[in-house]
Amino acid sequence: MSTRKQDSAGVSRRSFLTGALKLGATFGISQFLPEFALPVLGETIPGKEKLLVRSVRPTDLETPVELLNSFITPIDLFYVRSHLYTPEVELEDWSLSVGGMVGTPLSLKLDDLKKLPRKTVTVTLECAGNGRAFFDPPVAGIQWGKGAVGTARWTGVSLADVLKKAGLKSGVKYITANGADRPMGKVPDMVRNVPLEKALHPDTVLAWEMNGQPIPALHGFPLRLIVPGWEAAYSVKWLIDLQAADAEYDGFFVKTAYRFPKKPVAPGTILDPKDTAPLLGLVVKSIITTPKHGLKVKVGEKVMVSGFAWAGESDIVKVDVSTDRGSTWRPARLGKEHERYAWRQFFYEWTAPESGSHTILSRATDDKGRTQPVTAQWNQSGYLWNVIDQVRINAE
Amino acid sequence: MLNNQEVLGVLGVLGVLGVLGVRKRRENKMIQSFFRRFNRKTVKFLAISFVLGMVFCFSLKTTAFSQNSILNSQDSQDSQDSQDSQDTSGLPNSDGVEVVRDKCVVCHEADLIVQQRLDRAGWKREIGKMVRWGTKLTDAETEKLADYLALHFGKTKAGASVGLAAKGEAVFLEKCLTCHEADLTEQQQLSKAGWEREVGKMVRWGAQVSEEEKPALVEFLTGKYGVR
Structure with a gap:
């Protein structure tokens, strides 16, 4: 009896404290907290110690590209992009509602979803703003370098199966x-x-597993929408609600953000959203991840140049490498792992012919004949940076 | 948004309610039903910890305020040294930093700001977005904030040492622009080492820049016409 009493008191205290924290957040009480209670800058994020912290809160973490060396990106190396604070979701409190223009509105627990046929897709997710830091003139937002990209296996169910259960009305x-x-x-x-x-x-799935384990909190626990081949903001994390609608959602992240100029504009031009269109699939792109930019090598030493190439919903057909600043190009060998929405690894063996600074370039081409450009198309939000990649190596 | 006193007031009322909960538990039906879910000890614990917590937070905040005001008054008296200093957040300590600390670094950290390089119009757009998203700023604060952000996180990277760069700007206007216009400088983007070389060359070519003025001039040039 006394144990039960203590338990209930413990629970009340805990829920009270959570409540007080929420209340505090509502009234901007963080101004009130002493310095030591605020997050320490430069602190690494647990489980993500090797990543570059672009923003502590909301949490935005970039992968140093030299750490990307496997077809599947381990979770501890997978980049994180969050617009808002990471929610603490308790599985017992969680459910997915499906509503709007449907015949049968649904409220599903994870166990309900698990009764549907399983689906696993291997998908390269890339933040639309990956490479934003390279735009000139500079643009606002998280200054991503090259590492807001990663590939994981996502397991769940097809979104179509869930929508079928709810029964979409005509006009959706x-x-x-x-x-x-x-x-x-x-x-x-x-x-x-x-x-x-x-x-x-x-292939558009509602996933609860990332690389074979429950999706971690930073990546969308317990359920994440995975929209393969499209810029990763479509792959909504911590999913709780789906609505079938006959019109575009009227909100900032649909009507203003994640849009690209309909026509190329001069750098620095700020457009009205009506002159922009929603971003969809990712563009063709490659990055050299090994050797690390600035590496010193010996003349005559063999260097394995490798990296990744992806093109959203399209297939990478070749990656060319140039070691003479783009005068001549030679094909790199593509890795064996090959899945519809995932990047291809590429390899190119090179030996520094003489001492000095050498620039190595990579250029991917997809099955639609699209290839990486020499200069980027400037846009005010800094999306879709995909120019020919380069690293510099010093040979001695 | 409520100010600190109002928040304290709200907390005070809640605290009093908590105390009432202890005393009036058996008298008022509504309070009784509300507090029934907690046992007596819990309610007492909540009330006491609430009041103690408030006092604790308030005393810390008051200390912090007074420390800040001391720092600020030192700032104005001894501007050069203290303006050169910078806290660990990466926010240079010059006019306007208080707006960033009070109004921006509440919902997010300074890291989100210091990585960006925007001109004044760009920062105004960002500030406008943040105001639409709930930040409360007066017109004066908005202008101050835009000035501060454009100065330190402008299109070209500002040097860490604001005071030194300001001194360097005076040298630039006085010693460099006697022989050439600013356009010659503006079109270049050089690293600190690059500007040191250029200044050295100019001195060799006759510029009247003293050894003491050189670091300030280089700081100014690197800040305003540095590589991104």
């Missing part, structure tokens, strides 16, 4: 997805929508 054009992350103040909620055709594609 978009599936709107919302996560458990909640904005502070008047910050817009991170809500995205997927055009119906892509939403119904069998």
Whole structure:
């Protein structure tokens, strides 16, 4: 009896403290906290110690590209992009609601989803703003270098199977997805929508596993929408709600952000959102991850140049490498692992012919004939940086 | 948004309610039903910890305020040295930093700001977005913030030493622009070593820049016309 009493008191105290913290957040009480109670800058994020911290809160972490050397990116190396604070989701409290223009609105627990046929997709996720730091003139936002990209195996169920259970009414054009992350103040909620055709594609999944384990909190526990081949903001984390709608969702992250100029603009031009269109699939791109930029090698020493190339929904057909600043190009060998929405690894053996500084370039081409450009198309949000990649090596 | 006193007031009322909960537990039906879920000890614990916590936070905050105001008054008296200093957040300590600390580094950290390089118009756009997203700023604060951000996190990287760069700007205006216009300088983007070489060359070519003025001039040039 006394044990039970203590337990209930413990629980009340805990829920009270959580409540007080939430109340505090609502009233901007962090101004009130003493210095030592605030997050320490330069602190690494547990489980992500090797990543570059671009923002502590919300949490935005970039992978140093020289650490990317396997087809599947281990979770501890996988980049993190969050617009809002990471929500603490308890599985017992969690459910996914499916509503809007459906015949049968649903409220599903994870166990309900697990009764549907399993689906695993291997997908390269890349933040639309990967490479933003290279745009000139510089643009606002997290200054991503090259490492907001990674590949994981995502296991769950096809979104189409869930939508079928709910029964879509005629006239549905978009599936709107919302996560458990909640904005502070008047910050817009991170809500995205997927055009119906892509939403119904069998490879678009609701995933609860990342690389064979439950999706970690930073990556969207317990459920994440995975929209293969499209810029990663479509892959909504901490998913709690799907709505079938006949129009685009009227919110910042659909109507203003994640959009690209309809026509190329002069660098520095700020456009009205009406002159922009939503980003969809990723563009063709490659990065050299080994050797690390600035590495010193010996003349005559064999150097294995390797990296990754991807093109969203398209297939990489070749990666060319140049070791003479782009005068001549030779094909790199593509890795054996080859999956529809995942990057291809590439390898190119090179020996420094003489001492001095050498520049190695990589250029990918996809099955649509698209290839990486020499200069980027400047846009005000700094999306889709995909120019020919380069690293410099010093030979002695 | 509520100010500190108002937040304290709200907490005070809650604290009093907690105490009432202890005393009136058996008298008022509504309070009784509310507090029924907790046992007496818990309610007492909540009330006491709430009040103690408030006092604790308030005393710390007051100390912090007074330390800040001491620092600020030192700033104005002894501007050169203290303006050169920078806290670990990467926010240079010059006019406007208090707006960043009070209004921006509440919902996110300084890291989000210091990595960006925008011109004043760009920062104004970002500030406008943040205001739409809930930040409360007066017009004066907005202008101050835009000035501060454009100065330190402008299109070209500002040097860490603001005071030194300001001194360097005076040298630039006085000693460099006697022989050439600013355009010659503005089109270049050089590293610190690069600007040191250029200044050295100019001195060899006759520029009247003293050894003492050189570091300030280089700091200014690197900050304003440095590589990104």
